[in-house]
Amino acid sequence: MSGAGLSPVARELFDLPVLVLARRLVGKVLVHETEAGIAAGRIVETEAYRGPEDLAAHSARGRRTKRTEAMFGPPGRAYMFLLYGTSWAFNVVSGREDVPHAVLVRALEPLVGLELMASRRKRAATARELTNGPGKLTQALGIDGAAYGVDLARGKLRLCEGKAGPIGRSPRINIDYAGPWVTRPWRFFEKGNRHVSVAPRI
DNA sequence: GAATAGATTGTCT
């Protein structure tokens, strides 16, 4: 297969406004190499988080802590956080230093290493259930807090070029606490893709 | 298919 035609994205990609980056990341391929092998998937769903004004973001109102520190760093790094004690979520940091923006990757379409993903996600009954959610895709690719702050333009965990079909948008998922920001259509997904986590409601 | 409740742990107040 010799790389399956996968080449890393240019670093300049990350130097875009967060809403533009969230849209452009759809179709890109997330690759993770481990001792167990290579696993990779096409990104089919993202969400933009634009602190400090966006109350849905962890960096809302400029909150800068040990947990959110990566969002204040340079773009193109990974921001990882743990949800409900059980699920890791993977984000791509956007915005220059001290601008705490990030893009949450919510779903992938499995491309490489399907068997490896299945062995990591024993609960998944179907191929679709391997990576159709933020916590599921990190489990399938073997990503966790150890990836906090790593450079995504190169390395074991990296983003590679890929293409996407027509892209739709909708409000973000499960941020009911965010007041007026709840309805902002800052979720991007590939239209009609079966691997999108939650069917867009219209 | 849709709705509901319980799990589980690092981080923050």
Next chain:
DNA sequence: GACAATCTATTCT
């Protein structure tokens, strides 16, 4: 001590 950008099993249509 409470919470969270979720997942899973269970229950009901």
